[in-house]
Amino acid sequence: xxxxxxDIPAPRASFFAxxxxxxxxLLAVAVFLAAWQAVFLVVPFNxxxxxxxxxxxxxxxxxxxxxxxxxxxxxxxxxxxxGLAAAAVVGVAVGIVMGWRTRVGYALDPLLTVFxxxxxxxxxxxxxxxxxxxxxxxxxxxxxxxxxPFIFNACAGTRAVDRLLIDVVRSLGGRERDLYVKVIxxxxxxxxxxxxxxxxxxxxxGVLVGEFFAASEGIGYAIARxxxxxxxxxxxxxxxVIMIIAIALTEGIRWAxxxxxxxxxxx
Amino acid sequence: xxKIDALPSDIVAADRAAAAPGRSLWRRYExxxxxxxxxxxxxxxxxxxxxxxxxxxGTKLFFTTPSHVVGTLWSMFATxxxxxxxxxSAGAFALGLGIAIxxxxxxxxLLGRSATLSALFDPFITAFNATPRLVFLPxxxxxxxxxxxxxxxxxxxxxxxxxxxxxxxxVRNADKLLINVVRSFGADEWAVARLVxxxxxxxxxxxxxxxxxxxxxxGVVVAEFFGSTEGLGxxxxxxxxxxxxxxxxxxxxxxxxxxxxxxxxxxLVEDRLQRWRxxxxxx
Numbered sequence: 202x203x204x205x206x207x208d209i210p211a212p213r214a215s216f217f218a219x220x221x222x223x224x225x226x227l228l229a230v231a232v233f234l235a236a237w238q239a240v241f242l243v244v245p246f247n248x249x250x251x252x253x254x255x256x257x258x259x260x261x262x263x264x265x266x267x268x269x270x271x272x273x274x275x276x277x278x279x280x281x282x283x284g285l286a287a288a289a290v291v292g293v294a295v296g297i298v299m300g301w302r303t304r305v306g307y308a309l310d311p312l313l314t315v316f317x318x319x320x321x322x323x324x325x326x327x328x329x330x331x332x333x334x335x336x337x338x339x340x341x342x343x344x345x346x347x348x349x350p351f352i353f354n355a356c357a358g359t360r361a362v363d364r365l366l367i368d369v370v371r372s373l374g375g376r377e378r379d380l381y382v383k384v385i386x387x388x389x390x391x392x393x394x395x396x397x398x399x400x401x402x403x404x405x406x407g408v409l410v411g412e413f414f415a416a417s418e419g420i421g422y423a424i425a426r427x428x429x430x431x432x433x434x435x436x437x438x439x440x441x442v443i444m445i446i447a448i449a450l451t452e453g454i455r456w457a458x459x460x461x462x463x464x465x466x467x468x
Numbered sequence: 469x470x471k472i473d474a475l476p477s478d479i480v481a482a483d484r485a486a487a488a489p490g491r492s493l494w495r496r497y498e499x500x501x502x503x504x505x506x507x508x509x510x511x512x513x514x515x516x517x518x519x520x521x522x523x524x525x526g527t528k529l530f531f532t533t534p535s536h537v538v539g540t541l542w543s544m545f546a547t548x549x550x551x552x553x554x555x556x557s558a559g560a561f562a563l564g565l566g567i568a569i570x571x572x573x574x575x576x577x578l579l580g581r582s583a584t585l586s587a588l589f590d591p592f593i594t595a596f597n598a599t600p601r602l603v604f605l606p607x608x609x610x611x612x613x614x615x616x617x618x619x620x621x622x623x624x625x626x627x628x629x630x631x632x633x634x635x636x637x638x639v640r641n642a643d644k645l646l647i648n649v650v651r652s653f654g655a656d657e658w659a660v661a662r663l664v665x666x667x668x669x670x671x672x673x674x675x676x677x678x679x680x681x682x683x684x685x686x687g688v689v690v691a692e693f694f695g696s697t698e699g700l701g702x703x704x705x706x707x708x709x710x711x712x713x714x715x716x717x718x719x720x721x722x723x724x725x726x727x728x729x730x731x732x733x734x735x736l737v738e739d740r741l742q743r744w745r746x747x748x749x750x751x
Binding site: 323 | 498499502503504505506507510530583584587588589590591592594595598599600602603604605606607609610611682685686689690693694701704705708709711713716719720721723724727728731
């Protein structure tokens with residue numbers, strides 16, 4: 202929903218007119234936080250049930266100071282990165298072959314569609330039983346959830362490759378390998394970046410599911426534990442951290458898409 | 469929705485249409501034969517695996533075969549033991565999705581029609597849409613307890629955003645010329661919404677609904693895994709912790725079948741609603 206209807210700035214437009222959308226957004230967030238803080242002047246405050254922005258901030262600073270937050274983020278970040286990287290490598294390879302070799306596509310498409318449509322999160326208990334509590338199981342869940350967007354987008358991207366370019370490479374004596382490296386990969390790349398945006402969201406879900414279900418460390422585990430302890434200030438602080446990370450990753454990739462593939466914007 | 473998020477079925481459909489008529493039988497049904505073949509092959513290998521390889525006692529504990537899963541699924545339906553948990557899950561699903569639709573559609577139209585309101589809501593929508601809703605689960609459980617309502621809330625926040633964002637996009641893409649025409653004939657904002665904006669947004673809303681159905685089912689599963697006392701997800705978790713792997717797979721199949729069936733239903737309605745259009749709106 203970002204970047205819409207920002208009118209082309211007239212030379213004499215005021216600062217407010219030019220940044221109207223962003224300013225209104227900031228205002229809304231500020232009003233929301235102020236109202237949240239102020240409402241407890243009227244309503245009795247029960248720290249076992251809700252928290253205030255001020256307490257949340259204090260909890261956050263405290264966790265940063267003790268190093269608790271960094272430890273939790275590292276414990277969650279390792280399986281997140283490993284699983285996502287494995288999903289990207291495997292998914293893109295499978296997807297390109299599926300898109301390029303029509304028969305492989307015919308053979309794998311229905312099978313993978315069934316997997317993609319089923320709530321694979323439901324396999325989390327099984328994965329945990331199989332791989333044990335820890336990085337292994339979490340990485341596996343992340344991989345399972347994140348691999349399908351890569352497969353389907355790489356496949357769609359490969360099929361969208363310009364046949365003319367392929368014929369040109371062929372008639373100039375290019376080999377199969379040249380086709381992959383010089384034609385297919387560059388035109389598939391925008392699809393893969395789009396897949397990464399979807400996969401990042403699913404990978405985050407994977408980490409959280411793994412940690413809610415069975416873990417002894419990590420940010421998801423911290424949220425569940427602070428919930429059990431009724432430490433709502435810290436729980437909200439952890440939720441805030443995840444929100445910020447999720448926004449940074451998703452919007453970061455969106456920004457990269459706009460910068461790297463400007464011709465795709467608007468599709 | 470960007471075109472990049474292509475659905476696998478669309479890709480296959482395009483390929484099938486491209487196949488010229490009058491080819492040999494194998495050529496015509498190649499896609500179906502290969503597609504079904506790979507699934508059958510996978511199932512056969514899975515079924516044969518314990519007969520060919522001796523599994524260690526530990527692995528046997530959480531290993532099952534397709535025939536075993538089908539048998540379990542059959543007996544769950546035959547004895548009727550599946551209906552009670554399935555009903556609980558379906559109730560939470562329907563309630564959450566229903567509330568999401570009731571909230572998202574009017575709000576989406578409102579935000580699409582007012583630049584100020586959409587600017588005010590934009591940071592919240594972007595933030596909540598980027599964040600996995602799962603993160604709120606412990607909080608929701610704390611606030612709503614272990615019963616029906618925490619599930620409904622999780623389903624609701626999962627299904628809300630695809631619906632809201634797609635409605636908003638559909639409203640914003642309404643033809644300005646048509647709106648001006650209707651206005652010149654004296655229509656108020658209500659009539660503009662009814663005559664131009666909502667019909668234009670319908671295809672977008674249906675795409676949002678398709679996404680929302682998937683998210684809602686995911687929400688039910690996850691909510692029942694971590695904070696619930698009844699429902700199909702609870703049955704699956706209990707089965708997993710007592711090594712009844714066949715029950716876990718049977719539950720997965722039921723959820724997947726429901727997800728596929730409902731997505732297909734929405735797709736049907738989507739096609740029906742598009743019939744009057746000269747061409748598909750998202751082309």
